[in-house]
Amino acid sequence: MSVATSKEVRDPDVSAVAALDEPTRRRLYDHVVRQSGSVSRDEAAAALGLARKTAAFHLDRLADESLLDVVYERRSGRSGPGAGRPAKLYRRSTRQVAVSLPDRRxxxxxxxxxxxxxxxxxxxxxxxxxxxxxxxxxxxxxxxxxxxxxxxxxxxxxxxxxxxxxxxxxxxxxxxxxxxxxxxxxxxxxxxxxxxxxxxxxxxxxxxxxxxxxxxxxxxxxxxx
CATH class of the missing domain: 3.30.1380.20 (Trafficking protein particle complex subunit 3)
Incomplete structure (x- = not known):
């Protein structure tokens, strides 16, 4: 019988929940998931009265934790030369997050x-x-x-x-x-x-x-x- 020592392992669900503990980040998350479509950084910043840079930072943190998905779309509806770069948009992730102490399955x-x-x-x-x-x-x-x-x-x-x-x-x-x-x-x-x-x-x-x-x-x- 082999013996292993206990190791500290990063729990993705715990990390995701911890990310939502920051008030501004939680407000942004709640705003995005209530929308019927994807949300841009500018739209989220305007809706919550935040600086665009602040909104972008927290939205990207939520995406890093897989709480939001990132998609790229051209909002103008045009394509080809002169249509501009696709906008970075955010929407609810399909990932489910559950944390239970003690652990339950x-x-x-x-x-x-x-x-x-x-x-x-x-x-x-x-x-x-x-x-x-x-x-x-x-x-x-x-x-x-x-x-x-x-x-x-x-x-x-x-x-x-x-x-x-x-x-x-x-x-x-x-x-x-x-x-x-x-x-x-x-x-x-x-x-x-x-x-x-x-x-x-x-x-x-x-x-x-x-x-x-x-x-x-x-x-x-x-x-x-």
Whole structure:
């Protein structure tokens, strides 16, 4: 079983939320997303009573954080020589930003549960069996895509892993609220997800098992038998 030290990693969602904490930047963001079309620097500056340079700085910061998309258009409607340079315009980004402390991954759980219901309805295979298979397939995919130490991967997905003797306990369950109300279903899904992760990173020295207890996730990683 390999051991990794915790590393500080820049979280893009946290950075994006932090960017909106600046009042002028937040006003600009709110203005742009309320418009039906793209907004130029001049239009944004005039609407909020800002200097063009100030508006440009904050709009570009929002674009750097992927909160706004940048497009280039000729507002005159003309093309060809003499039509002028395309204007730099801003519009709402398609990116979704979500920050939860502790880390929660309800969208991932919802996607797996929806896939299981749909495939079960189409094939007649029991929903729980499909859910376990889909969870393990997703875990394997995550492991293969992130070929890294299991401890680091668990940190990245919000499990808050901790070493306890020769095992790894998970201090946080990313599906906490669901697991409290639907324990058997969600913990079983989580177990197969983490089994898939271990398979995906080709970690044979550790196995995932159910070990529910207060204050931590229902799954525990321990030396393989």
């Amino acid at each position: 309800y969208e991932l759980a919802g996607r797996l549960l929806a896939q299981a219901v749909e495939e079960s309805d189409a094939t007649g295979e029991p929903v729980r069996a499909v859910l376990h298979r889909k969870a393990e397939e997703l875990g394997t995919q995550l492991g293969e895509q992130n070929r890294t130490d299991v401890f680091e991967l668990l940190e990245r997905y919000g499990f808050e892993p901790r070493h306890e003797d020769d095992a790894i306990v998970l201090a946080n369950c990313p599906f906490h609220a669901l697991a409290r109300e639907h324990t058997r279903t969600v913990c079983g899904m989580n177990l197969h997800l983490l089994r898939g992760v271990l398979k995906g990173i080709d970690e044979t020295g550790i196995e995932a098992c159910l070990a529910p207890g207060p204050g931590h996730c229902c799954v525990r990683l321990q030396p393989a038998a």
